[in-house]
Amino acid sequence: MNKIIKALLDDNKPETGQKACEDNWDLSELIPIPKFPVKCPFCGSRKMLIRNVTAHQRIDSPTKWRVIVSFKCTICSHITTHGVVVTKDYVDKMSSHHPDGVPNFSHRQLRQMFGFEEQHEEQK
Numbered sequence: 145m146n147k148i149i150k151a152l153l154d155d156n157k158p159e160t161g162q163k164a165c166e167d168n169w170d171l172s173e174l175i176p177i178p179k180f181p182v183k184c185p186f187c188g189s190r191k192m193l194i195r196n197v198t199a200h201q202r203i204d205s206p207t208k209w210r211v212i213v214s215f216k217c218t219i220c221s222h223i224t225t226h227g228v229v230v231t232k233d234y235v236d237k238m239s240s241h242h243p244d245g246v247p248n249f250s251h252r253q254l255r256q257m258f259g260f261e262e263q264h265e266e267q268k
């Protein structure tokens with residue numbers, strides 16, 4: 145078998161993935177917060193903003209719940225995505241803070257939830 149295909153389809157053990165997420169993400173907040181510096185892999189900038197945060201259920205995985213955290217580089221616009229293993233309780237906690245009861249937050253919703261005031265006028 146092609147070595148690259150074999151490596152890309154390697155099966156990560158559930159406990160390994162879960163531990164990596166617990167080690168690298170702060171799950172004490174409403175959304176996963178990276179414990180590592182967020183840096184653009186394309187241009188190297190550290191001016192990355194959370195773009196959106198969305199939880200979903202993986203049907204075919206032993207670790208069923210993920211929070212997808214996307215960051216956008218303010219310099220080159222590259223978008224990165226991380227899939228953080230969480231528990232159902234974590235997803236339920238996220239949902240309980242959303243006005244529509246769903247575990248999905250946009251950048252603007254998060255700014256509002258964390259108490260930032262809007263700095264920009266809406267474009268018309």
Ligand SMILES: [Zn+2]
Pocket residue numbers: 184185186187188189217218219220221222
């Ligand atoms: Zn960049």
